[in-house]
Amino acid sequence: MGPEVGKGRGMMSAFAVILVVTAIAISFQALVIIRARWSDPFGSVAPQRVPILGGLEPATHAWSRFHIRYYPMTLVFVAFEMEMMFMYPWAVVFIEEGVTALVEMGMFLTILGVGIVYAYKERVFSWQ
Structure with a gap:
């Protein structure tokens, strides 16, 4: 036993x-x-x-608003972060899946690229 x-x-x-x-x-x-x-x-x-501020009094209130120009840049940053978040596991799966994984990643990058082109046309990357 x-x-x-x-x-x-x-x-x-x-x-x-x-x-x-x-x-x-x-x-x-x-x-x-x-x-x-x-x-x-x-x-x-x-x-x-x-x-x-190392113990100094803050100049503005903590709930003060940010200018709207930061939000589109933030969305582009999140898009690039999402790309990297999906690229690392994809690199591991690519060896097992082969062409299917390559096509899926191509579709993902195409959609992301369309978003970047749209952001470029909306002048998100130009800082005023």
Whole structure:
């Protein structure tokens, strides 16, 4: 008969590993908190708690609006990011699939290219 699954030393050692990793994580977190309080013994004042500008007062409100010219450039950036996100797995699958994967990627790049041509005609790439 084979060894019984879930009983004996094997299961206990798995729990021991989880307990050790949890103890290390908790002690590291406690160490970071203690170090942060130790490095600032007097406590910080309100302007030093501002998360930006190195403690200086912000010049604008956090909810201020951005100019509309940033949005088309952002969409083009997302299009290029999506291209790269699909190109890496495709490179792995290409060896197995062959011509079918090549045609599918060609269609994807054609659609992406049409979007880039449209963005060029809309003068997204010209900065004013």
